[in-house]
Amino acid sequence: MEIKLAKTAGFCMGVRRAVDTVLDVSQHETGRKIYTYGPLIHNPQTIELLKNRGITAIKHIDEIADPKNALLVIRAHGIAPGDRRKIKESGVKIIDATCPKVGYVQAIIKKHTALDYTVVIAGDREHPEVDGLWGYTEGRGVIVSTLEDAEKIPAMEKVCIVAQTTQDSDHYREIVRKIQKKNPRAVVFNTICSSTEKRQEEIISLAAEMDALFVVGGKNSANTRRLADLARKQNTTTFHIETVRELKNIDLGPYKSIGVSAGASTPNWIIDQITDHLAEKKSRPNKKTAFLLNLWLWMVKTDFYSALGAGCLALAGMLLQNIPLSVASIAVASFFVYAMHVLNRLVTSKESGLIGSFREPFYLRHEKMFCLAAFASLLVALLLSLTGSIYAFGLLLFISAAGGIYNMKLLPGNRRFGRLRDIPGSKNFFTAVAWGIVTAVLPALSRGWDFSAGMAVAFIFTFVLVFIRSAMSDIIDMQSDRLLGRETIPVIIGKEKTQALLKIILLILLAILIIAPIAGWSPTLSIFLVLCVLYVWICFGLCDRRAGFSGATIEGLLETSYIIAGFAVLGWLVFRWS
Ligand code: SF4
Structure with a gap:
């Protein structure tokens, strides 16, 4: 059995930066209690470990009992300006770990909103990044998740279109095409992060090459789910798993080659446990080689x-x-x-x-x-x-x-x-x-x-x-x-x-x-x-x-x-x- 690990599997730059920021802070900050605004990453195992290190994820600023002695880390997804204002007013010290690429999309939205554009955000309504981006539209933006949503966008004088950084490229192209039918002069930005694009391209080529694919990452991670969907679209047997435990119930017998990829918020140690488990099951054509190895x-x-x-x-x-x-x-x-x-x-x-x-x-x-x-x-x-x-x-x-x-x-x-x-x-x-x-x-x-x-x-x-x-x-x-x-x-x-x-x-x-x-x-x-x-x-x-x-x-x-x-x-x- 051949096993191939995607080069792009694991933390992207923004997630790595956010995790490093939190860990640096927890290492050097002794006086204040550390919070993250929402779970730092969409990975339950890592969140559990952060909890063990005294880092608590909160949903709302009111959850912080003693704001003067608290430090709040803003995760890679960023937050809406209104939320930032409230946090500042509470007196909590802010450490901003917003991914610079998300910051770039926020800046585009801010600029075009000020120029009276209606900003259309192609993304998942429930995703925290999209929630933060929408905040920059001052309530005048539109979120488009499906092609049906895109069809409903009317003709407008000034339209600017951006995407959530982890959107599927093809899906975004389709959305833009539909909106441009009624708004041919719409200003379009390709804000899909290059790391997401490379990850998606690699999973498509892996799917073409391998008999089965394992996509590793939180079930609540949108970018991991999207990777799994992309692989399935290539008609390759695909398993979205979170930990090595799930792998133990899967019969690997029918597959001669297995590809492994992972979402942007999947830590290396989980990917390693999975590749190690697969390597153990690896059957080798030559019995002598297999025995020696x-x-x-x-x-x-x-x-x-x-x-x-x-x-x-x-x-x-x-x-x-x-x-x-x-x-x-x-x-x-x-x-x-x-x-x-x-x-x-x-x-x-x-x-x-x-x-x-x-x-x-x-x-x-x-x-x-x-x-x-x-x-x-x-x-x-x-x-x-x-x-x-x-x-x-x-x-x-x-x-x-x-x-x-x-x-x-x-x-x-x-x-x-x-x-x-x-x-x-x-x-x-x-x-x-x-x-x-x-x-x-x-x-x-x-x-x-x-x-x-x-x-x-x-x-x-x-x-x-x-x-x-x-x-x-x-x-x-x-x-x-x-x-x-x-x-x-x-x-x-x-x-x-x-x-x-x-x-x-x-x-x-x-x-x-x-x-x-x-x-x-x-x-x-x-x-x-x-x-x-x-x-x-x-x-x-x-x-x-x-x-x-x-x-x-x-x-x-x-x-x-x-x-x-x-x-x-x-x-x-x-x-x-x-
Ligand atoms: S996927 Fe891209 S934009 Fe999103 S956090 Fe990672 S590096 Fe930043």
Whole structure:
């Protein structure tokens, strides 16, 4: 089964801007209660999450009990000037997140109303955007929803026609044609947003290409409903679904190819859950390929793949330091990484709840089993480290305890940085340090070896790979992290700056790997490990959600940089022996 995700699926610019505005405000505003004028977006799941963050949607300004201590965010749809006036008079502080494209339509209406035009708005009567636009007509405008409504527009001296930004282009053209029959000199503006047009064009071509389409988004979202209608008009089986739960009752058997698109107010995490579910059901023509791919995805989901990666990095770490290979040290790294990842996921899964990625439901379903496996792995890692040296055991015990403290509340009350993990970037940093210790420092300590330049190279190599992989996941999860109030590096400094920072770090690693054998810090293996750097560089493209892969595949591909280290070691050994 082929699965294709529309490039245009998910938040449009205006919705993203409005959601970001509200989340920014909620992050920095401590004194005032935050309200939105109507639900911020037409997506019940996101509204629920905003409610959990203390952001309340109101229908009327009178619902605000203490206006002086309130802050009201105007959503992307905008509001009528009369409503704005009332809000201002109430004393509530306004933050305007009206989409600039909606603002443009408002400006057209305002100007033409002042010039005595009758403004005709083609749109859904009940839609809040249309309600706001109509307010700019000073009560002299007309709303036209159907072709019948358009027929009824009489001949007038001055007519201006605009559309709701999310109207169907063909429908608007028809409406304009009908009105122009009696009003040939009508001034017409194509105010349909380009993002809507592109989304509609893409769903039409997807419908032509695929056997079935899933349109994801709130059942109350007009633009999502319109997308589903457009797809149905192409005679393609179309399902309008809100969450992954509905997908479970649909028989996918008859479809060889499935397209997925989503409305302008559908968050990425819902789209991801759906593409992940579809990817799981994906049947592959070749049984061997299917088995291998499913095994790989299962290893990624269960964190066995990370553990395998830690083993590969420990192997590279020992060779970079020129110390004798130890299977016990490789096993310590694998067991420790497995234990820490699973325990961490079990803690964060509960917080993430319904917003979680492909891993959360899986982990929560088998919570006891994973908990047991994690503690057993930690115990095995500690016992194995004892076979090396007491110092190795002591260091491992210390970082294990630090892992526990990392998630604990250290400061009383609801302080912003009450836990170590609340410090922006701390997850990336501490994870990378822990990996660096178990793959570079512990193997040397186990053998009674001292600090060396090779150890520094091995530590930096692991640290950079793990730090970048972890930060890349944060870039991908930026939207949901913001909703959950997590302050990750991309949430604080933005996607572009994070990517630039990661690229600089990667280039520094590249320089160290090239210089290391020349300076005599480590063997020529470090040159072979440049392969990992090149691979990670290619992976930067995966940070773009529209790469079209499922969440599990993207995570697996990012973690493959560790496995490549293992292959680089093999290549180097073959090169040395030949
Ligand atoms: S669909 Fe277009 S006009 Fe409407 S909020 Fe999104 S970007 Fe703005």
